Amino acid sequence: MPQILVEALAKTYRVAERAPGLAGAVRGLVRRRWREVHALAGVSFSLEAGELLAFIGPNGAGKSTTVKILSGILRPTSGRVEVGGLVPWQDRVRHVARIGVVFGQRSQLWWDLPVIDGFDLLADIYRVEATRYRSRRDELVALLRLEPLLDQPVRQLSLGQRMRAEFAASLLHDPAILFLDEPTIGLDAPSKLAVREFVRRLNREQGVTVLLTTHDMHDVEALAERVIVIGQGRLLADGSVESLRASVLSERRLYIDFAAPAPELAIAGVTVRARSGRSLELAFDPSKIPAPSLIAAIATQHAVEDIHVDEPAIEEVITRFYDLHDAGES
């Protein structure tokens, strides 16, 4: 039995629809028309204990809705969900005691209270036994380097500092599963790296199951062995980052700096993506023309100063993927 089981999950919202302008507003007073929005239209997947899964998809794809249903905040329209054997919305209190949740855009700590007071309160709310709480808190404070922040009110923390405190807050009761909804949003580069490093250690060393949603493809590359892509409420892909890349965009990029202005090149199976002064960026399919032959072909005819092969950036892979599935935000 997997730790998280999701079958044919669907969530439909009713949204009031009104015609524009004053006349429309008046008409809306008398007779309101409703439109149905299918945030999730049949999503199925499962997750074993100790896995780390990233959810990606364009805005409005249904990522946050999924996390909210799994964490017990929302009730689905239909479908089956079991987390650790419990149905989140039916057994809410027992369920939420076993999970931790961080929403990147919200704070669960008390804005006007010092960080440490917020931790103490959460320990009371989750009824964490006093000695266990102290050792868990000290461990998290050390891991997340929170010591100097503990007596500051939350509102005085920078976003990066606050996210570190939020992570500790979500883990004080030692949950088996951690849900992260866009945990790196708005963070600067060092803070992002710190968050990724922490999540990785939590997953590898403490065996915490992690399900995260993100728009940052570097999060996905750095963290997840497994990624689920959803778009318009449907599951589009479920697999490793490599298999996703291979399925969409197997091409490689060749970046060349010539000794002289970049020449015109006409090689079968190779397209020029960009050209500036003495530099060229080429795209090629390694199954048709292997990189060594291509490099040899160019280097024998032209004076080359620098050359390197790369994969398309993960952002590009995902954008291409969304286009292929017509999944972009409508």
Next chain:
Amino acid sequence: MTTSTMGEMARPYLAAFRARFQLMLQYRTAALMGFATQCWWGAIRIMVFAAFYGVHAAAAPISLADAVTYVWLGQALLALLPWVADPEIGHAVRTGGVGYDRLRPVDAYGYWYARTLGWMIARAVPRAALMLLAAGIVLPLVGLEAWAWRPPSGLEAALLFVPAYVLMTALGAAVLMLANVIVAASLNERGVNAILTPLVIVFSGSLLPLDFFPDALRPFLHVQPFAGLVDIPFRIYFADLKGAAALQGLALQAGWTFVLVAFGRLAMERMMRRLEMQGG
């Protein structure tokens, strides 16, 4: 159930209460301003009473001295009156913080109730202390004894006022919880407060002791839920309700608290169900 497991059961709610209480106590300026406003209103209301008693003393159901104390007591405990919904709830609903509340392994009603109680009591404590100092101690010292806040009418009244005071607080929080649920459902506190404020101020007896209302209305006025907020506890304070009548009053307060809590829990469950359907 042992005391320690009961303590463990209550722990999250005590924490929620403590957090709110501690935060509200920080607002010293608000407490001072509230105190000043309440002194001002108290003085005006006492002058109105004095003018009325000057003309119609015989028609009044209570003595002027009692009326003066009634005003000071009412002003001191004004923050315990549920006349505006808890602003934190409206804020939490608008910002989506209610979602995080759903992530806590606690009874949702109890969690909000504890917070609202903390908010009420933290506002009431400094205001009541200052009012007691000003109207109960300073006024007699400067020779204005006739206009001072007097102690309860006898030992029995004082002892019975303690449970009456506890129950008026519990009942007030239960009324506020209903208001909170409506705020959460309608995403706005203005409409609720516009109705709640006059309702509570008039029917609790805060504006005018309920005995000043026409005789025909009084049987109804004395048993409706808001009477438990001011009318019943204050009449116990003045020993107007004593013995069996006082116990009946306490039972009425407890009964209404029970009914409103039960009703509030139902309403909250329905509201939460709707939030779960429509998204926070």
